[in-house]
Amino acid sequence: MKNFDWITPATPEAAVQAAAQAGRAFLGGGTDLLPLMKSGLREPTGVVQLKGLTGMERLELTADGITIGASITLAALCTDTLVQRSLPAVFDAARHAATPLVRNRATVGGNLCQRPRCWYFRHPDYACSKKGGDTCYAIEGENKFHAIFDNTTCNIVHPSNLGPAFWAHDAVVVVLGPKGERRIPVAEFWVRPEEDMRTEVALEPGELITSVSCKPLSGRSGSAFEEVNEKQSYDWGLVACAARLTLDGDKASDVRIVIGAVAPVPLRREAAEAVLNGKVPNEAAAWAAADAAIAGATPLRDNAYKVTMLRACVKNAILTAAARARKS
Amino acid sequence: METALKLNVNGEVRQVLAPANHSLLEVLRERCGLTGTKHGCELGECGACTVLLDGEPVLACLVLAVECEDRRVETVEGLSNGAALHPLQQAFADLGAAQCGYCTPGMLMTAKALLDSNPLASEMEVREALAGNLCRCTGYWKIVEAVQWAGRMSTGDMVPPQCLRERNAAGGCSHG
Ligand SMILES: Cc1cc2nc3c(=O)[nH]c(=O)nc-3n(C[C@H](O)[C@H](O)[C@H](O)COP(=O)(O)OP(=O)(O)OC[C@H]3O[C@@H](n4cnc5c(N)ncnc54)[C@H](O)[C@@H]3O)c2cc1C
Ligand code: SF4
Ligand code: FES
Ligand code: FES
Numbered sequence: 001m002k003n004f005d006w007i008t009p010a011t012p013e014a015a016v017q018a019a020a021q022a023g024r025a026f027l028g029g030g031t032d033l034l035p036l037m038k039s040g041l042r043e044p045t046g047v048v049q050l051k052g053l054t055g056m057e058r059l060e061l062t063a064d065g066i067t068i069g070a071s072i073t074l075a076a077l078c079t080d081t082l083v084q085r086s087l088p089a090v091f092d093a094a095r096h097a098a099t100p101l102v103r104n105r106a107t108v109g110g111n112l113c114q115r116p117r118c119w120y121f122r123h124p125d126y127a128c129s130k131k132g133g134d135t136c137y138a139i140e141g142e143n144k145f146h147a148i149f150d151n152t153t154c155n156i157v158h159p160s161n162l163g164p165a166f167w168a169h170d171a172v173v174v175v176l177g178p179k180g181e182r183r184i185p186v187a188e189f190w191v192r193p194e195e196d197m198r199t200e201v202a203l204e205p206g207e208l209i210t211s212v213s214c215k216p217l218s219g220r221s222g223s224a225f226e227e228v229n230e231k232q233s234y235d236w237g238l239v240a241c242a243a244r245l246t247l248d249g250d251k252a253s254d255v256r257i258v259i260g261a262v263a264p265v266p267l268r269r270e271a272a273e274a275v276l277n278g279k280v281p282n283e284a285a286a287w288a289a290a291d292a293a294i295a296g297a298t299p300l301r302d303n304a305y306k307v308t309m310l311r312a313c314v315k316n317a318i319l320t321a322a323a324r325a326r327k328s
Numbered sequence: 329m330e331t332a333l334k335l336n337v338n339g340e341v342r343q344v345l346a347p348a349n350h351s352l353l354e355v356l357r358e359r360c361g362l363t364g365t366k367h368g369c370e371l372g373e374c375g376a377c378t379v380l381l382d383g384e385p386v387l388a389c390l391v392l393a394v395e396c397e398d399r400r401v402e403t404v405e406g407l408s409n410g411a412a413l414h415p416l417q418q419a420f421a422d423l424g425a426a427q428c429g430y431c432t433p434g435m436l437m438t439a440k441a442l443l444d445s446n447p448l449a450s451e452m453e454v455r456e457a458l459a460g461n462l463c464r465c466t467g468y469w470k471i472v473e474a475v476q477w478a479g480r481m482s483t484g485d486m487v488p489p490q491c492l493r494e495r496n497a498a499g500g501c502s503h504g
Contacts, residue, residue: 099460
């Protein structure tokens with residue numbers, strides 16, 4: 001890891017000002033930035049500490065919904081009763097991410113901005129397309145963990161657990177930059193490889209995520225996040241799904257189905273939502289929606305298993321969300 | 329460039345010089361001479377480097393030493409009280425919970441944080457807390473048992489290990 005200037009601002013504004021100089025990086029919990037720096041994939045000349053910045057560690061109900069400061073840790077998210085009650089998909093997603101030791105440090109802002117886990121990307125010797133080269137090694141190479149949708153240019157899967165869960169709760173990402181504050185609906189936060197190969201998120205250089213606001217459950221509604229892992233103790237999901245629905249009598253309405261770990265960015269499956277809207281969310285309806293969610297998958301040589309797994313994962317997320325809605 | 333850092337390690341204030349790009353793990357091992365904390369994957373995946381930062385278990389390989397100024401760091405060297413082993417160390421020795429020992433310092437520190445807040449942790453709670461500490465030798469169950477045993481001993485519940493095993497399996501044991 002190369003040496004760098006250590007910068008400790010006191011306010012988000014000062015952090016943005018410090019990051020305006022090219023080559024500087026924000027440090028949340030460091031659980032992704034430091035591994036990237038150790039393997040030489042990032043070499044910032046200055047590291048700007050985010051810990052302790054005013055307002056970035058709040059977690060509260062506001063007029064905007066539930067506002068989660070970007071420096072809130074995953075450990076804090078998955079032990080908070082407001083989150084458990086009002087944003088159950090977010091609670092589940094944080095609880096399933098990584099290990100307790102990582103969760104004690106990993107922050108919400110860093111989770112959204114973490115880089116892909118593609119082993120060619122992480123290996124310093126492969127100059128793949130995402131790193132400025134002209135080849136995606138995963139197309140013909142080892143692609144067991146890669147994308148089963150939108151996988152012609154770069155086959156990464158977005159690793160963030162919070163991404164799909166925030167989307168299921170119609171989140172807005174609040175960002176502070178040199179030109180002031182911007183509010184980015186989570187649907188517009190993700191950047192596909194075809195749009196820009198170098199990044200996965202719609203942040204301008206030097207822009208800081210200060211918080212994420214999520215729509216809490218209201219009325220008879222429920223949400224859930226499910227994932228399937230190779231190893232239970234900790235692992236990135238092989239497939240993931242966040243679902244939210246409201247019960248109108250015994251019928252589902254206002255359904256959200258967002259899948260993760262299967263495409264370069266989280267994907268909202270509106271066709272699957274349409275199948276479930278207006279139906280009793282029982283097992284048969286959940287399978288039908290799951291069928292719509294996997295439609296159009298284009299698995300690679302080693303990852304066709306993900307299609308079947310995703311189908312079951314979507315079904316389970318819907319049934320858990322429905323069971324929670326019935327109990328609410 | 330090196331910065332002067334004031335670290336509080338195991339209750340002792342230490343002044344060290346280190347560059348900003350040094351992890352807490354490097355500073356503990358190379359500048360403080362505290363080599364009990366182990367250097368494993370360096371990427372957050374193995375838990376060998378676990379220490380407590382303000383009482384909370386963290387991976388020292390993914391914390392910068394400059395972040396730790398004036399914060400409380402606890403390492404495995406601080407566990408025993410002179411020659412008297414910490415109950416966790418005693419239980420690991422008595423129940424064979426360490427083989428090669430490489431994972432042990434990290435296991436002990438994660439387990440200490442758990443028992444400090446929950447001395448009567450269930451088997452599942454111990455397994456969940458230790459999910460980020462890998463062990464390639466023991467197969468884990470002796471570690472889980474040692475952690476539970478140490479917690480119970482510290483609260484005066486002198487349950488013999490075989491009863492603990494039965495309790496975990498059946499929710500009770502023949503000795504009551
Ligand atoms: C063993 C292991 C297993 C894991 N498993 C999972 C998993 O199952 N699911 C999952 O979702 N994640 C998983 N992760 C990833 C982990 O959740 C992320 O590394 C973590 O959330 C990143 O947060 P951080 O605060 O540590 O970010 P940092 O490492 O500090 O930063 C990451 C990036 O985000 C930028 N950044 C940080 N905060 C902000 C901000 N407020 N505004 C703008 N940019 C910012 C940094 O500049 C950097 O580019 C795992 C990690 C490890 C090591
Ligand atoms: S999937 Fe993307 S990151 Fe991985 S090798 Fe291909 S271009 Fe590179
Ligand atoms: S050395 Fe820190 S987690 Fe492996
Ligand atoms: S005792 Fe050898 S790794 Fe755990």
